[in-house]
Amino acid sequence: MNTKAHILVTGGAGFIGSHTVDLLMHAGYRVSVLDNLSTGYLTNIEQWIDHPRFNFVDADITTDLTAAFAGMVRRFGRIERIAHFAAQTAVPISMDDPVGDIQTNLAGTARILEYARHNKVAKVFFASSSAVYDDDAPVPVSEESRARPTSPYGIDKLAAEFYLDYYARLYGLTFTALRFMNVFGPRQDPKSWYSGVISIFLERAVTGQPITIFDDGNQTRDFVYVTDVAEAVVRALLSDAGNNAIINIGTGVEVTINALTHTILELAGSASPVRHEPARAGDIRRSVTTMDRAVALLNFNPRVELREGLHATLAWVPQEKTKPVAGSGAAA
Ligand SMILES: NC(=O)c1ccc[n+]([C@@H]2O[C@H](COP(=O)([O-])OP(=O)(O)OC[C@H]3O[C@@H](n4cnc5c(N)ncnc54)[C@H](O)[C@@H]3O)[C@@H](O)[C@H]2O)c1
Numbered sequence: 111m112n113t114k115a116h117i118l119v120t121g122g123a124g125f126i127g128s129h130t131v132d133l134l135m136h137a138g139y140r141v142s143v144l145d146n147l148s149t150g151y152l153t154n155i156e157q158w159i160d161h162p163r164f165n166f167v168d169a170d171i172t173t174d175l176t177a178a179f180a181g182m183v184r185r186f187g188r189i190e191r192i193a194h195f196a197a198q199t200a201v202p203i204s205m206d207d208p209v210g211d212i213q214t215n216l217a218g219t220a221r222i223l224e225y226a227r228h229n230k231v232a233k234v235f236f237a238s239s240s241a242v243y244d245d246d247a248p249v250p251v252s253e254e255s256r257a258r259p260t261s262p263y264g265i266d267k268l269a270a271e272f273y274l275d276y277y278a279r280l281y282g283l284t285f286t287a288l289r290f291m292n293v294f295g296p297r298q299d300p301k302s303w304y305s306g307v308i309s310i311f312l313e314r315a316v317t318g319q320p321i322t323i324f325d326d327g328n329q330t331r332d333f334v335y336v337t338d339v340a341e342a343v344v345r346a347l348l349s350d351a352g353n354n355a356i357i358n359i360g361t362g363v364e365v366t367i368n369a370l371t372h373t374i375l376e377l378a379g380s381a382s383p384v385r386h387e388p389a390r391a392g393d394i395r396r397s398v399t400t401m402d403r404a405v406a407l408l409n410f411n412p413r414v415e416l417r418e419g420l421h422a423t424l425a426w427v428p429q430e431k432t433k434p435v436a437g438s439g440a441a442a
Pocket of ligand 1: 121122125127144146147148149150151170172194196197199214218239240290291293306
C-alpha cells in the first residue's frame with residue numbers, strides 16, 4: 111500500500127489513538143486526526159502538529175461532519191482508511207446517560223460508516239471492548255463467549271459491531287473490530303475518575319497517597335500495553351489481516367489486583383498505604399482472554415510484559431500530573 115495514503119484517526123488525540131497516530135506517522139502516511147478533545151489532549155499529538163503530513167481537525171462525531179471531511183480531503187486527498195477510536199469511554203457515564211452514549215458511541219459510529227460507504231473507504235478499524243461480554247462468561251473469554259453487556263457502553267459497542275457486519279454484508283465494507291481488554295501505558299489520563307486502575311494506582315504510588323482496592327484484591331484483569339495494542343490496530347488497518355473479523359486483544363495473562371499493586375509499589379519505591387473497600391456493583395471478578403484468534407489472524411504477539419510496561423508508564427507520569435486525584439482509585 112502507498113505509504114502516502116491518507117488515513118483518518120478519529121479520537122486520535124486520546125490515549126490509544128495517539129499511539130496509533132505515532133506508528134502511522136513514523137511509517138510515512140498522511141494522517142488526519144478528528145477529535146473534539148473531550149478526553150483527549152493536544153499534548154498527546156504535539157510532536158506532529160506542525161508536520162506537513164499531519165492534520166488536526168477539532169470536530170465532534172455527534173454532529174454533521176460534512177465540512178470536516180471536505181476539509182481533510184482538500185488537504186490530503188481521498189481518505190483511504192479509517193481508524194475509529196472516538197467514543198465516550200466511561201462505563202458509569204454511559205449508565206447515567208444512556209442516550210448520550212448512543213449518540214456518541216452508536217450514532218457517531220454510524221456517521222463514520224456512512225462516510226466510508228459513500229466514499230469507498232478501503233477499510234475501517236473499530237475500537238470495541240471486552241465490555242460486550244457477559245460478566246458471568248467463563249474465563250478465559252473467547253470471541254465465541256456469550257456477548258451480554260452489563261452497561262449501555264457495552265451495548266453500544268456490541269451494536270456498533272453489528273452495524274459493521276451489516277455494512278460489510280450490504281455494501282461490501284471491509285472492517286476489523288478489536289475488543290480490547292484493559293489497556294495501559296503512557297498518556298492514559300490518571301486524573302479521570304474513570305481511568306484505568308494502573309494509571310490511578312501509579313499516580314497515587316508516586317505521590318505517596320493511599321491506594322484503595324475494592325474487594326479482596328484477588329479479582330483479576332488482563333493488562334495489555336498500549337504500543338502492542340497500537341501495533342495490532344495498524345496491522346489490521348493497513349492489511350487484509352482480520353478482514354471482517356472481531357478479535358480480542360489482550361495478553362492471555364491473568365493478573366490479580368493485589369499482585370499489580372505490589373509491583374507498582376515496588377517499582378515506584380512507594381510507601382503508599384493500601385486500603386480495601388467493599389466490592390463495587392458491576393465490577394467483574396475475573397477477566398482474561400484467549401489468544402487464539404489474535405494469533406491466527408493478526409499474528410499478534412504482545413511484546414511488552416506487565417512489569418516492563420509499568421516501568422515505562424512510571425517514567426512517563428509527568429511532574430505536573432502528580433497532583434492529588436479526584437477519586438481514591440479503582441479496582442478495574
Ligand atoms: N483504554 C482501554 O482499556 C479500552 C478498553 C476497551 C475499549 N477501548 C476503546 O478504545 C477507544 C480509545 O479509548 P482510550 O482509552 O484511548 O480513550 P480516550 O478517552 O483517551 O480516547 C477517546 C478519544 O475520543 C475523543 N472523543 C470523545 N468523544 C468524541 C466526539 N464526540 N467527537 C470526537 N472525538 C471524541 C476524545 O477527546 C479522546 O481523544 C475507545 O473507543 C474506547 O471505547 C479502550
